[in-house]
Amino acid sequence: MNANKTSLLWTTVAVLYALVLLFPVLWMATMMVKPADVMFARPTEFLFTPTLANFDYVIAEGFAWNLLTSFVLCTVSTVLVVLIGTPAAYAFARFEMKGKDDLFLFILASRMGPPVCLVIPFYLIFTKVGLLDTFAGLTLAYMTFNLSFYVWVLRSFCRDLPVELEEAAALEGWSRPQIFMRVVFPLLRNGIVATAVLCFIFAWNEFLFAFMLGGDRIQTLPVAIPKLITAQGVRWGEVAVVGIVALLPVLAVVLLLQRHIVRGLTLGAVKG
């Protein structure tokens, strides 16, 4: 009984806390369907006739295209990061080579400075080689900063794996790639998923690179939002729509992969 009471109390506190944190999001959600005339009414109008006008405008302005661009760009760059970064992280954790630590620090260094330091050289190079405002160019830019993060995090996951498992498999006659796929990968999966989700979210929220290196053709959602600041004023209802829509993919990814993420971020790769 007492335990029940305590847990009820904590649940209540947790729910209230969540409500406080979520309030701005919920507010934004109501703004999506609020007509413009009651948007900032004082006192607040809780009873209004919902409208889909905001959606019409957003669709007419081609935001669906921005959403698609963002999604494809983030997915492709994250997948590439996983494909390239996983073997790299494994190699950094397992193999000895000359100047390994220096190389590792060099990789990490690309995350150390403020992004602005990187974006200008990127811009200059991209104008020269014609990668400005291209899908490939922006993918490449996203990969540089996500790859270093991914390799850095995943290396520690790899290091936590007992090397004896791989030795046992090597003695059994498995080749290095087979050992990686059949022994290492299953143990690394949660770590890979958790880290990849973080990379996806970084890419999804990224503004500076997309703004500088993108353009009219490749315009991600965060870059497109300022279009709603018009000469007639800010279109708050539409901003709310885009904002909520921008939240959804991240929310979906996290919910779908929750199990892996929690395990990956808390327990380490081996247990569980």
Added chain:
Amino acid sequence: MTVVRFEAVSKRYAGVEALAVADLNLVCGEGEMIALLGPSGCGKSSTLKMAAGLEDLSAGEIFFDDEPVARLEPGARNVAMVFEDYSLYPRMTVRENIAFPLAARGVDRATARARVDDALGLLGLDDMADRPVTGLSGGAMQRISIGRALVRDPRLILFDEPLSHLDGDQRVQLRTEIKRLQKTRHVTSILVTHDQTEATAMADRIAVMRHGVLQQVDTPAAMYERPANVFVANFIGEPPMNMLPGRPAGAGAVHVEAFGRAIAVEPLRAARAERGDGDLIVGIRPEHLAIAPAQGERADAVVSYRECRGDADSLILTPRAAPDVQILVEIPGPAAFRPGDAVAVSVAPDRVHLFERASERNVEAVS
């Protein structure tokens, strides 16, 4: 079945001055189990890893039946290894773990299944065949690991401290079981351990190593009876041998400083000792010393501590001639000796080991 031969094998790790393994020559006979015994850092694990192919050799060659293998990949040697921490694949069931080596070799399904079932039966693992390996007891996990090693009929099995993570009961049980399986399957095996009890209980022969150098290879009994040097004498036998300074005293006797008198020694050993430079270490195992109550002049020592173990009493004696020396004695118990008792000490002449003090080598081993 395979004869494994190490020929002048050396191992040097990058950035380390001393050799981890120095000029090792060792033959492990067909179906034989050899224990590599020594304290940590003695080179026993490096030797094992070189046999497995997990470490490169710095010099020398390893032969399996006259076939050099030092340059073969681990997987090409058909060597199995049982690890200290079991190293089972955590996302697989017991059966999948044991079957995993067969999949690597492309053994067809029916054969593989039969052989896995065979291994499961042999190890008494049938009930848990389809359970995941996580959460099983240490003993069960190590049995699975042994099953995984046996299932593919390896030429050589390497046991790397297989019992050190287990507790008392399971340790003794598995020790017997490994010995039994190794003998029934007649697999050449190398066991690495730092525990002399384990080595003497399981191995046909023991190879004692120290600082990368092989000290002696012999059967457990021979090593106990005739240790090649002070290090081996100390390492084999529990509690360790008493090492007392002494010198030759002519005609089949040596003078032991701690006793303040000469004791009789097997004539051949005494004669050998005469030829050296004089100073000796006299080694006497605690269980070979006999004591009797004594009065006045005849007393050699005083009992300073008694530990009663039921079947045996462990005593510490303080010799009268050398009060800062401690002599360990084990006698059948419970005995009547108590701290403060004056005692006379005696030992059978053939139980006295003599070592040169300078080289620490057994006088019998010195040529």
